[in-house]
Structures are given as structure tokens and as C-alpha cells.
Amino acid sequence: MSGLESIDQLSARLEAFNYVADRSLSTAIYLALKMEKPLFLEGEAGVGKTEVAKVLASLLDTNLIRLQCYEGLDEQKAIFEWNYARQIIQIRLLEAAHVSDKEQIAQQIFSREFLIRRPLLQALDHDGDRPPVLLIDELDRADEEFEAFLLEILSDFQITIPEIGTITARQKPVVVITSNRTREIHDAVKRRCLYHWIDYPSAEREREIVRRKLPAVSASLRGQIVAFVQAMREADLYKLPGVAETLDWAAALTALGATEMTPQHVEDTLGTLLKYQDDMLKVRGEMAANMVERAVSDAEGVAGS
Amino acid sequence: MVPAPETVQTDLPGSITTFGRFLRAGGIGVGAGDIVSAVQAVELVGVERKREFKWALKGTLVKQHTQISFFDWAFEIFWQNPDRLQLAASALERLAAQAPTENVHGDRGLGNKTPSGRPEAPGLPPDAPENFDDDKRDGMAAYSAAESLKRKRFDDYTADELRQALDILQRSDWSLSLRRTRRLRDGRRRYRLSLPKTIRKNVLANRDFVKLAWQERKLKPRRMVVLCDISGSMERYTRVLLHFMHTLKRRIPNLEAFTFGTRLSRITNHLKQNDVQQAVAVIGPQVQDWDGGTRIGATLKEFNFIWARRTLGSGAVVLVISDGWDTGEPELLAIEIARLRRSCRRLIWLNPNLGYETYEPLTRGIRDILPYIDDFLPVHNLQSLLDLQGVLRSLGGRRASA
Numbered sequence: 114m115s116g117l118e119s120i121d122q123l124s125a126r127l128e129a130f131n132y133v134a135d136r137s138l139s140t141a142i143y144l145a146l147k148m149e150k151p152l153f154l155e156g157e158a159g160v161g162k163t164e165v166a167k168v169l170a171s172l173l174d175t176n177l178i179r180l181q182c183y184e185g186l187d188e189q190k191a192i193f194e195w196n197y198a199r200q201i202i203q204i205r206l207l208e209a210a211h212v213s214d215k216e217q218i219a220q221q222i223f224s225r226e227f228l229i230r231r232p233l234l235q236a237l238d239h240d241g242d243r244p245p246v247l248l249i250d251e252l253d254r255a256d257e258e259f260e261a262f263l264l265e266i267l268s269d270f271q272i273t274i275p276e277i278g279t280i281t282a283r284q285k286p287v288v289v290i291t292s293n294r295t296r297e298i299h300d301a302v303k304r305r306c307l308y309h310w311i312d313y314p315s316a317e318r319e320r321e322i323v324r325r326k327l328p329a330v331s332a333s334l335r336g337q338i339v340a341f342v343q344a345m346r347e348a349d350l351y352k353l354p355g356v357a358e359t360l361d362w363a364a365a366l367t368a369l370g371a372t373e374m375t376p377q378h379v380e381d382t383l384g385t386l387l388k389y390q391d392d393m394l395k396v397r398g399e400m401a402a403n404m405v406e407r408a409v410s411d412a413e414g415v416a417g418s
Numbered sequence: 419m420v421p422a423p424e425t426v427q428t429d430l431p432g433s434i435t436t437f438g439r440f441l442r443a444g445g446i447g448v449g450a451g452d453i454v455s456a457v458q459a460v461e462l463v464g465v466e467r468k469r470e471f472k473w474a475l476k477g478t479l480v481k482q483h484t485q486i487s488f489f490d491w492a493f494e495i496f497w498q499n500p501d502r503l504q505l506a507a508s509a510l511e512r513l514a515a516q517a518p519t520e521n522v523h524g525d526r527g528l529g530n531k532t533p534s535g536r537p538e539a540p541g542l543p544p545d546a547p548e549n550f551d552d553d554k555r556d557g558m559a560a561y562s563a564a565e566s567l568k569r570k571r572f573d574d575y576t577a578d579e580l581r582q583a584l585d586i587l588q589r590s591d592w593s594l595s596l597r598r599t600r601r602l603r604d605g606r607r608r609y610r611l612s613l614p615k616t617i618r619k620n621v622l623a624n625r626d627f628v629k630l631a632w633q634e635r636k637l638k639p640r641r642m643v644v645l646c647d648i649s650g651s652m653e654r655y656t657r658v659l660l661h662f663m664h665t666l667k668r669r670i671p672n673l674e675a676f677t678f679g680t681r682l683s684r685i686t687n688h689l690k691q692n693d694v695q696q697a698v699a700v701i702g703p704q705v706q707d708w709d710g711g712t713r714i715g716a717t718l719k720e721f722n723f724i725w726a727r728r729t730l731g732s733g734a735v736v737l738v739i740s741d742g743w744d745t746g747e748p749e750l751l752a753i754e755i756a757r758l759r760r761s762c763r764r765l766i767w768l769n770p771n772l773g774y775e776t777y778e779p780l781t782r783g784i785r786d787i788l789p790y791i792d793d794f795l796p797v798h799n800l801q802s803l804l805d806l807q808g809v810l811r812s813l814g815g816r817r818a819s820a
Contacts, residue, residue, distance in 0.1 A: 185600025197613040204621065219621050256601050295727050351723065
């Protein structure tokens with residue numbers, strides 16, 4: 114991990130990879146890397162939690178191994194599974210060769226050769242030069258029972274397969290866990306991690322994010338977009354737009370050839386920003402027009418200063 | 419004639435003992451051990467439903483098929499209203515004199531070899547009727563007092579009655595229907611083939627894969643959220659309802675509980691306290707607006723914004739307890755109740771006013787929300803709360819209308 118000897122260095126590297134982190138997030142990432150502890154990121158949807166793992170993988174020049182969580186996710190999909198089709202064929206082959214010793218057959222078909230590595234095992238059993246980044250995405254979507262499987266992996270970086278034995282990571286992967294907080298994750302998991310809450314970015318940081326991600330957007334439009342979105346986060350909406358929505362919206366406006374924000378543009382593209390019908394009805398019309406007006410003047414203020 | 423209500427709880431075992439003696443006098447061999455089991459059985463089923471109460475006694479006290487018809491007769495006599503006590507006593511006397519014949523038809527079947535129908539009925543001890551008289555009165559009174567306690571409105575309770583009611587509430591069985599999760603476990607129901615186990619079972623060659631192992635979906639209790647109105651108009655019910663929530667929390671560990679009036683307070687953690695008095699004492703000052711107005715719309719909105727996503731995942735049941743007196747904006751209430759309905763599996767509204775026979779949901783607040791409610795139920799007396807048990811246990815299918 115050369116070039117990562119301080120938080121400032123890390124911040125600079127993150128920016129070089131187009132991820133604009135605030136100081137607290139940089140600190141959390143720095144500590145996670147240095148202490149070799151998993152990083153647990155919580156925050157509203159679209160604030161760049163998943164992005165952290167992706168950027169870390171590019172920054173560390175290593176593989177990203179991703180486990181998307183969902184209800185019903187089990188060990189066979191997350192850790193390892195036996196290759197049943199191959200096992201059955203092998204049994205048939207042995208049968209044809211008149212091998213009938215049960216022990217011998219079992220030993221053959223329950224060996225590493227017949228193992229399908231799922232993301233968690235891949236991360237521990239990784240044979241690259243550098244440790245991989247393991248992203249366990251949206252852990253809150255998995256069942257509580259699944260968290261228990263993570264405990265051994267997160268604290269000891271090892272997995273036990275009954276037929277083979279314990280597999281310990283030669284190099285500890287960089288682990289990033291994200292949660293949208295649709296339920297509380299058990300303390301036992303959190304205790305093994307460094308916890309960080311990612312908030313919505315400040316206007317200044319958000320402008321920087323748009324600038325880096327979408328260089329084609331003009332400075333004035335960028336300022337207006339960010340001012341509008343920031344104002345919207347203050348509004349009484351059910352689902353506030355995240356940074357991902359800001360970027361989508363900026364891309365949509367650019368695609369429509371807009372150079373300045375107008376109420377008509379907002380009207381046409383509101384769907385990229387708001388995802389609930391109730392919120393759309395609320396913002397449409399007068400409120401949107403007022404907000405555009407204010408965003409335009411705010412942006413001028415920033416540009417002028 | 420009407421006994422002091424405090425006899426309800428304490429005298430039930432005594433009454434059952436007397437009933438046992440009553441049966442013994444009639445020829446059913448009831449031992450001390452049977453009485454103990456009968457008391458235990460009644461504690462388990464409760465006295466709220468006469469049928470179950472009867473079955474509990476029958477299952478523990480009757481040992482032979484031939485005794486059933488006598489038991490049925492004795493049960494009706496003994497646990498009915500006090501006026502018939504004298505009748506019962508004299509009936510018993512008559513019974514002692516001659517074995518009744520009118521019950522024979524009820525005894526057809528196994529083991530009924532003796533034509534008299536009640537072969538082991540001995541003579542009644544001569545002093546029995548006098549003894550029964552006092553004891554029995556208590557027994558019957560106990561049953562009917564418990565019954566009337568359940569029908570009495572919460573707001574008419576004396577302090578003593580309240581204590582008894584809370585006791586009954588606490589001892590009753592609260593559970594929530596189960597939902598099928600997406601997690602699998604080994605089982606008999608054929609949801610998915612368990613390949614690892616199937617392979618293992620069939621490792622031995624020279625055979626087809628005939629032994630299949632299956633996985634079924636795991637069951638889990640549903641999640642549940644209670645939102646309880648504690649504003650001024652609900653004051654008379656607040657105590658009972660806090661106790662009710664405490665009891666629920668003990669039986670349904672993943673329950674989330676909130677109170678509201680002018681603002682929303684989460685009381686889940688307070689309810690974890692073992693001692694209910696202490697829990698209520700802590701909650702009181704915390705939630706503050708016991709007697710303020712009600713802004714149901716605004717508080718539901720707060721719930722929808724902050725808590726809904728965290729507490730209403732995977733088919734939760736929402737229980738709102740309120741009389742619907744809303745001092746906030748009605749439009750907001752309609753919007754938020756609609757949103758709440760969309761984010762839960764079942765929305766149950768308990769309204770104490772529904773217990774008044776003349777009550778019609780005319781207040782603006784209630785009329786606006788009715789279309790969004792799955793179950794609109796009363797919560798004015800103990801019986802209505804106990805009836806809720808059945809509803810919670812049988813929440814199965816999806817709601818009828820989308």
C-alpha cells in the first residue's frame with residue numbers, strides 16, 4: 114500500500130480516481146486499511162457507499178469481489194457450493210470402473226476440485242499478488258441468520274468447510290460492507306468493523322463530484338443543478354435525491370442539450386431525480402419553477418464570489 | 419349475591435375443587451391429582467370462552483366415556499347462575515336416590531356395557547348438599563364475575579377490576595401468525611431439492627439416485643408495529659393499553675411500539691423492561707404529551723419518513739390504536755394513512771369508541787381513513803382485546819383488495 118502513508122495522501126489518491134470523499138470518510142477508509150478491519154458504511158441510497166469499494170479496488174490495483182445480498186441468500190450462494198453435476202458424473206465414472214468403496218468415492222468427490230467458489234471464499238482464497246477488495250453490498254437485505262456466517266470471516270478471515278477443513282486467507286482482503294438501514298444490523302457484526310455514516314455531500318463537494326464525473330456539463334449548469342438538488346434535500350419529500358440522482362439528472366440535462374436550467378427542462382427530466390409519484394406531484398409546477406429561479410440566482414452568487 | 423370481584427382470580431382453583439367434589443358425589447372418581455391438572459388446564463386455556471373452559475375440565479376430570487353425559491349435565495348446573503344452585507342440590511339428592519335413565523342415549527358406544535348407564539354412581543353422602551351450597555355459589559360467581567369483567571368497559575373499571583383485567587391480559591397467549599421466509603432448511607415439504615444431501619445419500623455407486631433430500635421454506639413470526647394514541651381523549655384507556663403493549667412485547671420480541679399525541683415517541687426499548695409498573699412509570703414522563711391534542715396525520719408522517727423503512731420490512735402487521743380525534747389537517751392524514759397501508763401487509767385500527775353501540779364513524783378523521791384500513795375493531799373492553807388474539811394469529815393471506 115505504497116503512497117498511502119497519511120490521510121491526506123489517501124484523499125488525494127481517491128480524488129485522482131474521481132472519488133471526492135470528505136475528511137471523515139477518508140479517515141475511516143484510512144483506518145480500515147491500516148488496521149485491516151472491515152469498513153461498515155451506512156447512509157441513504159445513492160450517496161456513494163458502493164462506489165467506495167469500487168474506487169478502492171482501482172486505487173489498490175486489485176480485484177473487486179462483490180457479494181450482493183438479498184433475502185434468502187445462503188452459504189451455498191455466498192461461500193461455496195459443491196459442483197453437483199460433476200460429482201454425479203464422477204460417481205458414474207467410478208461406478209463404470211467398478212470402484213465401490215464408499216470412502217474412496219466420498220474422498221474424491223468432496224475435494225477442492227469439485228468446489229465452486231462463491232464470493233466470500235473467492236476473497237479468502239485469492240491468489241493474486243495483492244489482497245482483493247471484498248464488497249458485501251446491502252447487507253440489510255439478507256436475513257439475520259446470514260450475518261452469523263459473516264462473523265468467522267470478518268474477525269478471523271477464515272472459512273470452515275466440513276469436508277476439507279479451515280481455509281485461512283493468506284492475505285486479508287479489504288472488506289467493505291454497506292447497508293441502507295432498512296433494518297438494524299446485529300451488533301456482533303458491527304463490532305468487528307469500523308463504522309461510518311455517509312451523509313449527503315455539501316454543495317461545494319457535490320459540484321466537485323459532478324465536475325469530475327461529468328466534465329461535459331458547463332460550470333454554470335453544474336452550479337444550478339447542485340443548487341437545485343441541495344434545495345430539494347431541504348424540501349419535505351418522501352425520498353430525497355442522492356448524489357447518484359444528481360449525476361443522472363446532470364447527464365439527462367446534458368443529453369437534452371441544456372446549457373442553462375429552465376422550468377421546462379426540470380419538468381421533462383424530474384423522473385431522474387424523484388422516484389415517488391407523491392413527490393413528483395408536489396414538486397411539479399410552481400414549486401419547481403420557484404426552485405429553478407432560486408437555483409439560478411444561487412449559482413450566480415457562488416460563481417461571482 | 420354478586421360477590422366482590424377480587425374473588426375472581428383467587429377462588430377459581432377453589433371453585434374447581436368444589437366442582438370436583440360435586441362430580442365425585444355424582445359418581446365420577448375425581449382424585450386430588452385430577453383437580454391439580456384441571457386447575458392447570460384452566461390456567462392454560464383461560465376462562466374467557468365457556469367451551470374451552472368446559473373442555474379443559476372435561477379433559478382432566480372425566481376418565482370414561484360413560485361419564486360424559488353426567489359431566490355435561492353437572493357442568494351446566496354448577497357453573498350456571500347462582501339461582502339454580504338450590505335446584506342442583508336437590509337434583510343431586512334425587513340422583514342419589516335413583517340412577518338417572520335419561521342419559522343412556524348419550525352413552526352409546528364403547529365401554530357402555532351396563533344398562534343403567536352410570537354403573538359406578540354411588541349414593542350421595544348425606545351431608546353433601548349442605549356443603550356444596552356455599553362453595554358452589556363462589557364457583558359459579560367466579561366464572562360469571564370473570565365473564566362480566568371482560569364485558570365491562572375499561573372506563574367503568576374500579577382500581578381492583580383494572581388490576582384483575584391486567585392480570586388476565588398478561589396471562590393470555592399472544593402470538594402472531596407466521597410468514598414463509600426465503601431461507602430454506604432441510605425438511606419434508608418439497609420446495610427445493612437439497613443437492614448436497616442428495617449426493618451424500620447416494621454416494622454408494624451401483625444405484626440410481628433414488629433417495630432424494632428436500633428443503634422447505636423456514637417459518638418466522640411476522641414483524642409487528644403498534645402505534646398507540648395517548649392524547650387527552652384516549653386518557654381512560656392509556657393505562658390498559660400500555661400494559662397491553664408491554665404484554666405484547668413479551669410475547670412478540672421483535673415488536674416495535676410507538677406512542678403518539680402531538681408527536682411520535684418510540685417506546686420499544688422501555689417495554690423491554692421486565693416489570694410492567696416500572697416500564698409504565700418510565701414511559702410516562704418520556705412521552706410527555708399524555709393529554710395534549712392529536713395530530714395523527716403529522717405523527718404518521720413522522721413514522722412513515724423515519725421508521726417505516728426500518729420497521730415494516732417483509733410483511734409487517736401494523737396496529738394503530740386511536741379514537742381518530744384528529745386536530746391536524748385531514749388531507750395530510752389521508753395521504754399518510756394511504757402510504758402506511760402501502761408499506762405494510764395488514765393495517766389494523768383499534769378504536770375504543772367502536773364499543774359504543776350507537777357509535778358511527780362520523781368524525782372527519784375516521785371517515786377519511788376507513789377505506790385504507792384492513793380491520794376496524796373495537797378496543798373498549800377486555801373481551802375485545804382477547805378477541806384480537808384470534809385475529810393476530812390467523813393473519814394469513816394477502817388483503818382482498820389492492
